[in-house]
Amino acid sequence: MEPAKPQLNSLLAKLEEAGKRVTSQRIAVCEALLAHNGHPTAAEIWQHLQGQHPAMSQATVYNTLSALEELQLIRALDIVGENHTHYDLCVHPHVNVVCTRCGTIADVHTDTLEALLGLVSARSSYQLAPQDGVIVYGLCPACSAKL
Numbered sequence: 096m097e098p099a100k101p102q103l104n105s106l107l108a109k110l111e112e113a114g115k116r117v118t119s120q121r122i123a124v125c126e127a128l129l130a131h132n133g134h135p136t137a138a139e140i141w142q143h144l145q146g147q148h149p150a151m152s153q154a155t156v157y158n159t160l161s162a163l164e165e166l167q168l169i170r171a172l173d174i175v176g177e178n179h180t181h182y183d184l185c186v187h188p189h190v191n192v193v194c195t196r197c198g199t200i201a202d203v204h205t206d207t208l209e210a211l212l213g214l215v216s217a218r219s220s221y222q223l224a225p226q227d228g229v230i231v232y233g234l235c236p237a238c239s240a241k242l
Contacts, residue, residue, distance in 0.1 A: 102129055102184075106168055113166050123148050124159040128182065134172060134191070134200040136179040172200070172230065188225045194235035201235070 106125045107117050115121070127143045128135065135143075141156045160182055163169045172181040174193055181200060183191065190203040209225045216223045234242075 106163065109166055109168055110162065113162075115162050115166075120148070120151055120155050121159050121162075123151065124156055125163075128160075128163075128169070128184065134181040134183050136181055138179055170228070174198075174200070174230065175232070188228050191228060191230045192235075193230060193232050194238055195232050196234055196238040199235045199237075 103122075103125055106129075107122065110121065111117050123144055124140060127140045131139065131143070137153065137156050137160055140160070141151070141153050144151050144156070160169065164171055164182070167186055170183045170186050172183050172191060174181055176195075177198070183200075183202070185202055187204075188208050190205065190208065192201045192203055193199070208229065212223045212225050212229070215221070
């Protein structure tokens with residue numbers, strides 16, 4: 096799947112605006128991130144790139160992801176039970192739903208997230224930031240159907 100050009104151009108423009116060089120390797124990492132169309136790990140992106148860019152190091156992938164995260168163009172997701180960080184292109188507040196069986200991650204957008212987090216904060220005395228979103232766990236429809 097070809098990454099969306101406007102989204103790719105936006106990522107590259109924001110890297111450049113922040114004083115980061117837009118190299119062919121950074122372009123390739125951004126293209127792979129967009130082409131994944133999900134919540135890839137750095138290892139998944141690196142593996143995807145090995146066919147066309149066999150000389151690209153894992154460090155280049157991690158450094159590019161780190162720069163994108165620092166600029167708040169992507170968000171790191173630390174999923175319980177996973178050894179690797181997943182990356183989310185959607186930086187707007189939303190819920191990430193993770194299947195506890197197959198590991199699939201889905202984005203759910205709702206206009207009640209802020210109200211829910213306000214209620215949770217009031218009842219728990221935790222300080223919560225709606226912009227960080229929420230991660231919840233359950234069974235995806237495919238795994239539920241197998242039960």
